[in-house]
Amino acid sequence: MKKLLLALSTLALAAMAPGPDEIMEDPALEQRAMALYDQLRCVVCQSQSIGSSDAPLAVDMRSVVRERLLAGSSDGEVLGYMQERYGDYVLMRPPLQANTLLLWGMPLIFVLAGGLLAFRYIRSQAVEDETLSDADLKKAEALMKEEGLE
Amino acid sequence: MNRVIAFIPLIAFAAMAVYFWMGLRQDPSEIPSQLIDEAVPAFDLPAIEGFDQGLSHEDIQGEVVLLNFFGSWCPPCLIEHPMLMQIARSGTVPIYAIDWKDEPGAGAAWLERHGNPFIRIGDDQSGRTAIDFGVTGAPETFLIDRNGRVRYRHVGVITEEVWEDTLRPMVEALQRS
Numbered sequence: 001m002k003k004l005l006l007a008l009s010t011l012a013l014a015a016m017a018p019g020p021d022e023i024m025e026d027p028a029l030e031q032r033a034m035a036l037y038d039q040l041r042c043v044v045c046q047s048q049s050i051g052s053s054d055a056p057l058a059v060d061m062r063s064v065v066r067e068r069l070l071a072g073s074s075d076g077e078v079l080g081y082m083q084e085r086y087g088d089y090v091l092m093r094p095p096l097q098a099n100t101l102l103l104w105g106m107p108l109i110f111v112l113a114g115g116l117l118a119f120r121y122i123r124s125q126a127v128e129d130e131t132l133s134d135a136d137l138k139k140a141e142a143l144m145k146e147e148g149l150e
Numbered sequence: 151m152n153r154v155i156a157f158i159p160l161i162a163f164a165a166m167a168v169y170f171w172m173g174l175r176q177d178p179s180e181i182p183s184q185l186i187d188e189a190v191p192a193f194d195l196p197a198i199e200g201f202d203q204g205l206s207h208e209d210i211q212g213e214v215v216l217l218n219f220f221g222s223w224c225p226p227c228l229i230e231h232p233m234l235m236q237i238a239r240s241g242t243v244p245i246y247a248i249d250w251k252d253e254p255g256a257g258a259a260w261l262e263r264h265g266n267p268f269i270r271i272g273d274d275q276s277g278r279t280a281i282d283f284g285v286t287g288a289p290e291t292f293l294i295d296r297n298g299r300v301r302y303r304h305v306g307v308i309t310e311e312v313w314e315d316t317l318r319p320m321v322e323a324l325q326r327s
Binding site: 043044056057060061064084085086087089 | 181182184251276277278280281282283284286287
């Protein structure tokens, strides 16, 4: 069983993108490359990064990333290089700009709106609890008298 | 007041339904090209096996052209091919091509079998030129004006309809200007 698991996990590793022949010699560059793979979208597979895709285009894009890193580009320059060619879409994390303001602001808007609703609800509950109508007050007094509590 | 609140979920649902329905009608694989009104990226590709001339960005300067990315491995390219042959025969606009990530010789054999509508073909073995063009899949076709600027990109097969309704009017307008 253990052997089977081991075999399966090595198989999974072997099938994982990027392939073993893609490892860079410099471990520091390799680490940066891996981080960049996860920040770039595979443009043919929509919701996968190029780091997790086996699509031929993702393989090519990874090799472009490595080539740029070897040429001395910074991480930002590599992302910019891809963005120039494929647009904002290629970035897994959408940049904060005019057309994404609503996207980034949405959580804040929801929290504020929810907070406001909760606040109003809680306040309305509190008010209802505090004030008794005259009729209720009389009823309560009568009940208390009945029980001999007054 | 309470009655209004009761309708909020329904209104929210309706708004989302309209929005998502609009989203369904879009093709998510169609990423807008970054090259529109930009100069064609520089490239200089060798000839595919069996051909003499390769293709560089300088070869397509000075006239309105179509630049088609294809591959012998690409089934939709085969569907598109008769239309490209027809456009080439009509002489409306010269078509150049980039053979994207094909096995050596495969592109030439494919053109031998199905006909060659292209003036010149570049061999993009590494796929690097395709990335410079922001290509996501084959076939993809760029309409390039006299000054070497990309004016339009069509993703997918050029059907008779695409040609007559979109590409041909644009080509003719650019040729007149």
